[in-house]
Amino acid sequence: MTAAEELTTGRVEVRREGPVLYAELANPRRRNALTWAMYDQLSALCDTVAGDGSVRLVVISGAGEAFAAGTDVRQFVDFVDGTDGTAYERRVGQVLDRLLRLRVPLLGVVDGPAVGAGLAIAAVCDIVVATPRARFGVPIARTLGNCIPAAVLARLQQRLGAARTMAVLLTARLLDADAAATAGLVYAVWPAEELDDRVTDLVEDICAGAPLTLAALKEIDRRLAAPAAAVDDADLLDRCYGSADFREGVTAFLEHRRPQWQGR
Numbered sequence: 001m002t003a004a005e006e007l008t009t010g011r012v013e014v015r016r017e018g019p020v021l022y023a024e025l026a027n028p029r030r031r032n033a034l035t036w037a038m039y040d041q042l043s044a045l046c047d048t049v050a051g052d053g054s055v056r057l058v059v060i061s062g063a064g065e066a067f068a069a070g071t072d073v074r075q076f077v078d079f080v081d082g083t084d085g086t087a088y089e090r091r092v093g094q095v096l097d098r099l100l101r102l103r104v105p106l107l108g109v110v111d112g113p114a115v116g117a118g119l120a121i122a123a124v125c126d127i128v129v130a131t132p133r134a135r136f137g138v139p140i141a142r143t144l145g146n147c148i149p150a151a152v153l154a155r156l157q158q159r160l161g162a163a164r165t166m167a168v169l170l171t172a173r174l175l176d177a178d179a180a181a182t183a184g185l186v187y188a189v190w191p192a193e194e195l196d197d198r199v200t201d202l203v204e205d206i207c208a209g210a211p212l213t214l215a216a217l218k219e220i221d222r223r224l225a226a227p228a229a230a231v232d233d234a235d236l237l238d239r240c241y242g243s244a245d246f247r248e249g250v251t252a253f254l255e256h257r258r259p260q261w262q263g264r
Contacts, residue, residue, distance in 0.1 A: 010034065010072065012041035013063075014048075019056035019207055021049065024063050025118075031069035032062040034117050039095050046098040056207045058102060059199070060125065061109040062118075065133060070116025073144065076250045085241020086234055089149045092117060096152070100124040100222055103215045105206050109199055110134040111192060115174070120148075123155045126218060127206075128185055129199065131192040134177040136185065142172035145249035145261065147233075147240040154228035159185040 010027030023045055025032040049055050062068055071092070079085055099106060099121065108114075108125030113135045122128050122136065138156075140146050148169075156165045160175075160183040168175060180186040190198045206214070240246060245261050252259035 010038045012038050012045065014041075014045060019054055020203055021045065021055055021058045023058060023060045025060070025068050026063040027072070028064045028066075030072055031066040031113060032064070032118070033069045033072040035072050036075060039092060042095050043098060046095075046102060049102055049104060055104055056211065057105050057107060057203060059107045059109060059203065060121065062112065062114075064112070066112035067108075067110040067114040067134070068116075068118030068121060069113050070118055073250060073253050076144075076246075077254070079241065079246075079250075082238035082240070082242025085146060085246070086237045088241075089237050092120075093149055093151055096120055096124050096155075100155075103218070104211075105214055105218065107199075107202065107206065109195070110136075110177075110186075111195065113174075115139065120152045120155070123152070123159050123185065126221075127187050127202070128180075129188045129190060129195075129202065130177040130180065130186045131195055132177050132189060133192065134180070134186070134189075135174040136177075136180045137168055137172070137174035139172035139174065140249075141170060143249060143253055143259070145240065145243065145245035145259065147237055149237060150231035150233040151229035154225060154231070157228070158225055159183070 010030070010033070013024040013026050015022050023042070025034065025038065027033055027035065027038065045058070049058060105127065106125045108122045108128040110122055110128060110130040112133050114122045115135070116138055119136050119138055138148060140148070153165065160168065164183050175183070177186060177189045181189050188198070244264050245259070248261070249259045
């Protein structure tokens with residue numbers, strides 16, 4: 001299989017059970033790292049929800065023992081300059097915004113790493129549950145040398161707190177499930193062997209709620225967060241994605257070695 005073919009193997013597998021849509025991020029050879037196709041499929045999922053008033057809840061999880069290990073880094077090899085990186089962040093940002101604006105609750109089920117874009121997806125969920133294997137973070141300061149947009153940073157601050165968010169970003173360390181629960185990102189940490197039963201109970205509780213009430217609560221939460229997410233960040237994204245350090249970070253990641261930063 002060629003590299004180009006591998007980039008099309010990732011899928012968002014969607015199934016319906018009654019009023020609930022279950023979406024599984026599936027790119028297991030890459031710990032469910034997201035490809036362009038997977039982002040498009042998440043957007044299509046939002047279209048499905050918007051066009052079907054009988055959907056009451058969306059549950060998103062990852063295949064195997066991972067939620068999502070960021071974006072598939074192989075897609076960054078063809079970036080020419082910083083504008084490519086900024087365009088990528090805007091493209092992903094549109095998908096995250098659509099997930100955030102879903103009229104129905106979005107439940108994230110995290111078993112394993114939720115890193116980079118995986119953490120961003122978890123952060124736009126209304127409720128996140130996890131197993132003790134879950135890990136959360138954005139280690140780009142250690143790995144790729146790129147940057148996250150203001151909207152994602154703002155959402156992380158809302159879910160983790162400002163101080164903890166900056167510590168996680170600047171140290172490139174990962175939070176375990178208990179720490180994420182203490183911070184407020186994770187609602188509950190359940191043993192892996194109990195996860196399915198506990199999620200089933202939670203799904204039933206959510207679906208028993210009044211649809212207009214749930215939609216109103218979600219919209220109020222989104223409106224409260226809107227000002228912080230509107231900060232202009234294009235110059236900073238362009239500078240990081242257009243840097244020699246970013247090109248070195250991508251190369252080092254794919255070569256499984258530590259990058260040599262130059263600050264340019």
